[in-house]
Amino acid sequence: MFGTSIHWTTFFYLLIDTVIVLLTFYFSRRNTRSSLRRFLYLGILFITYNATGGFLPIDNFPGPFILQYIITYGVAIALCVYIVYYLYKEYDIVVLKFNSSIKNLAFLASGSYVVLFLMPYFLTDSLDAARFLFTIPISIIAFVFLIIFYRRISNPSNPNAFILRRNKLSMVSVASIALLPICTVIGDYQWITFTVMNLAFFAITAIEVDRYLYFIENNTRMYEVFALKKKQREESVERKIIYEDLTRREIEVALSILSNLSYKKIAEELFIAESTVSKHASNIFKKTGVKNRREFLKRFRKKR
Template identity: 60%
Template sequence: MFGTSIHWTTFFYLLIDTFIVVFAFFHSKNNRQNNLNRYLILGLLFIFYNLTGGFLPIKNFPGPFILQYVITYGVALIMGIYLFYYIYKEYDIEFLNSHLTISNISIYGTLCFFGLYLFPYYLTNSIDIARLSFTIPVSLISLYFLYSFYKKISTSEKNNQSALRRNKLSLLSVACIALLPVLTVIGDYQWLTFTVVNISFFAITIIEVDRFLFFLEHKKEIAGVFKFYKVNKFDSKFLKKNLTRRELEIAMSILDSKSYKEIGEDFFIAESTVSKHASNIFKKTSTKNRIEFTTRFKLQEK
């Protein structure tokens, strides 16, 4: 299409992703209680992936030919790492050991790109050899991440349907990203590769829609919390530290009189993680403990 290598399916996904991100931006702008900054960044990365992977390489590109591949592989690498970061920060799903933190993954990914892609290309001047030397080991690492993630979320026997849907969709999202280097090894089938990768973003989008419906169900309680901010006239610096969406979920569960253990089971997170979120909630709402928090906001709800 357009005299470039972009396939019509890639262009179609580009339009869909752009529409979703624009819609989410205006929704977030008009709704202070539903901050979507991380989701917007993730969406932009998928848009850039569709743009660079779809339109590049082109013949009249200003600069070395290899630079186009550096751009496309770099965007894909950043997108994949940020997806892991997003799932960890937004849903508290921890599936990596202490040595494989998000920062370490970023470092390993960068070193792999320079050592397994750019260096072989420098030695052989062959894009195909460089692609194989980079994507084969990265494929194995990605499949390990997928196995670790699956093992983490499949060990729980809890039956909270919302959390189960979230974990299954997160698994689907991670699986699609993990298959990206595998699909690159198989061949340049743009329609297949970009379909699989964009399913990853659509899965995260479904999770966010599900989360939004959860907030609608607890609209009165959330309104009570934010009314407290307005009534007490906190300064702008404090307002920038409003409850995150995860903290809102935990706060609604606390108002439902659930114990930290029950909340942890509902969201497939450790009780200590719930306690940490609760401490942040109490600090941001100027309450000393869950009793004061529950009393204050349950009264406001009435």
Template identity: 75%
Template sequence: MFGTSIHWTTFFYLLIDTAIVLYLLYVSFKKTHSSLKHFIYLGFSIIAYNITGGFLPIVNFPGPLIIQYIITYSVAIFLCLYIIYYLYKEYDIVVLKYNLTLKKVILITSFGFILLFLFPYFISGSLNLSRYLFTIPISIFAFVFLIIFYRNISKPSNSNTFILRRNKLSTLSLASIALLPVFTIIGDYQWITFTLMNTAFYAITIMEIDRYLFFIKNNTRMFEIFALKKKQRDDFVKQKIIYEDLTRREIEITLSILSELNYKNIAKELFIAESTVSKHASNIFKKTGVKNRSEFLKRFLNKQK
């Protein structure tokens, strides 16, 4: 399209992604406090991916061709890592297995790109050879990571449909990332690779919409906690929770506490460590001006019944 290498499907995704980001910016500007910034960053990342990967390489562009490939690969790698970071934050994951921290995932991918793509290219001058040397090991690593992640969040006997939906969407997002290097090896089929990455983004978008609807559904339970008039805020802010002061994860844990679940069951339901639940609960109690769980339930639970 437009005399460039961009495929019509990529341009279509670019329009949709731009519309999503513009709407998010509109919503975030309307609110004094917003927890959407990480999702907005993700939106800008997918736009950058569509633009650089769609329009580059340009044959008549000044400078070595490899510079354009470095740009496109770097943006794609950054997007993949940011999605992984997003899901790490989503699930409060510090370590999965084999001490596979987020920092190590970033280092493995970054050094892999330098040692297995850039270095072989400057020696051989072959783009195809460099692509194979990089994408084959990184594809294996991606699928291993996907399996470890899935096993970590996939547990039976969870009746919370909201959590189960989020698990499936997270797995779909990571599966799309894992398949990206596979199709890169097969060939330069832009409509396939860009569909995969935009699928990962749309899966997370659906997760955010689902979370919003979940909060709306439980709004009546949280009303006494979230509803705070300006006079109340000025008089004694610690008597209530200001909605924007709570992270989205803290809201989920608040709802679980209001359901009178203990920390062990909350941890099991949300697939996180019990110590992580305790840490979030401490932040919630601090923001509500209570000392502990008992005081929190005494203050807010009776108002929900």
């Protein structure tokens, strides 16, 4: 397509991802929340992944041929690491703890690429051999992570449909990462590889849209918590706490507290540690100008 190696499906995903990023940027240009920036960074990474993986390799590229694969594999590795970081950061889905931080994950992926791909390539001058040596161990690690991830978030007794939907879509994202090495070792079939990877972005986008609708549905329950700016201006009240600063995760926890759920129950429903719930609750109380849970419920559980 266009005289390059890009497949029409890859170009289609490139257009769709670009539209999603542009729409997100347009509707959030006045909102500086870090969660929106993270989603924009994720979208930009997917656009870069589609562009580099779709258009490269090309014959007239300046520099050695292997440089093009260093670029494409480097972007793919960065994207996979960032997807895991996004799931950890946005949804508190912590799968591994011992020596498994995002930084260590990045070092592991980068080191494996150098040792298992670049070194064999320079020694054998065979792209297929280097690709095989790199992808097989990475595939095993990825599928082990996928199994652990599934066990971590799987809880059929959980009554919260919103959280269940999110975890299923999160599984799609992690499964896409696990399948990427397999798709790579099969061969350069862009329509397979890029379909699998872009499913991760579409799944995360669906999560964010679902969360936005969930917040709208529960908007009346959070009305008092958000303390509208217009009311603040009319009453000329100087506040140290701006309620709109609640993160999306804190809003979810606040809604659960307003439902009078215990921290233990909230932790079970959101698949996070009880200590994490307590930390979120502490931030919520601080931002809403109350001292504890009792004062929070007393102030905001009024007749609506």
